[in-house]
Amino acid sequence: MALKDFDQLVDEINQAVHTDGPQGKTTADGLNSVLQSLAKELTDLPQQVAPTPDSTGSTTYSVLPYAPIITLDLAGAALHSLAVAGNLTFTETTNKAATRSKVIRLVGDGNARTLTFPPAWVFVGAAAPTGLAAGMTAILTLTCFGSTEEDIVAGYAAQL
Numbered sequence: 001m002a003l004k005d006f007d008q009l010v011d012e013i014n015q016a017v018h019t020d021g022p023q024g025k026t027t028a029d030g031l032n033s034v035l036q037s038l039a040k041e042l043t044d045l046p047q048q049v050a051p052t053p054d055s056t057g058s059t060t061y062s063v064l065p066y067a068p069i070i071t072l073d074l075a076g077a078a079l080h081s082l083a084v085a086g087n088l089t090f091t092e093t094t095n096k097a098a099t100r101s102k103v104i105r106l107v108g109d110g111n112a113r114t115l116t117f118p119p120a121w122v123f124v125g126a127a128a129p130t131g132l133a134a135g136m137t138a139i140l141t142l143t144c145f146g147s148t149e150e151d152i153v154a155g156y157a158a159q160l
Contacts, residue, residue: 064104074100074144081105084132089116092149093142101143108132120149129156 060077064070066085075095082088084106106115117128121142132138138158145151 072102072104072142074102074142079103081107083107083109084113085109087114087116088132090118092118092120093144093152096144096147096149096151098145098147098151101141104140104142106132106138106140108134108136108138110134117154118149118152121152121154122150123154123156125155128154129158132158 061079061081062077064080064082066083066088068086069089069091070082071091072093073095074093074097078101080102082104088106112134113132115129115131117123121128129138136159138156141155143153145153
């Protein structure tokens with residue numbers, strides 16, 4: 001079932017709320033019908049796949065060793081921490097598939113560092129970052145929606 005257009009939902013709510021024109025009274029049945037429809041729409045949304053917890057209930061976590069060039073394996077642990085001790089280049093990922101994701105905490109040392117990312121990654125909110133300031137921490141998130149580098153959507157936020 002396709003999600004209803006936002007304007008269509010607004011129209012349905014307005015019809016339920018304003019049954020006698022803009023100054024009309026809300027009918028409980030009309031509004032209840034719209035809310036039930038909206039609840040059904042939200043229930044039908046695809047569910048986000050969360051990382052699988054281990055036997056203790058914790059999500060798999062690992063510390064990535066620093067290397068100037070890093071290839072991320074999307075089939076491995078979902079959460080990582082990386083102490084950035086030099087300039088850093090991320091290369092194409094391995095084991096790409098829809099629903100796979102990574103969260104990487106980048107912890108900067110005492111020097112400003114350059115960052116380089118695959119040009120095919122789609123960064124949301126801003127262009128791909130080019131550096132990490134000295135002593136700062138950043139979060140890099142990757143979510144894969146297919147089997148190519150172009151299917152990877154990235155988000156990045158750094159400490160100010």
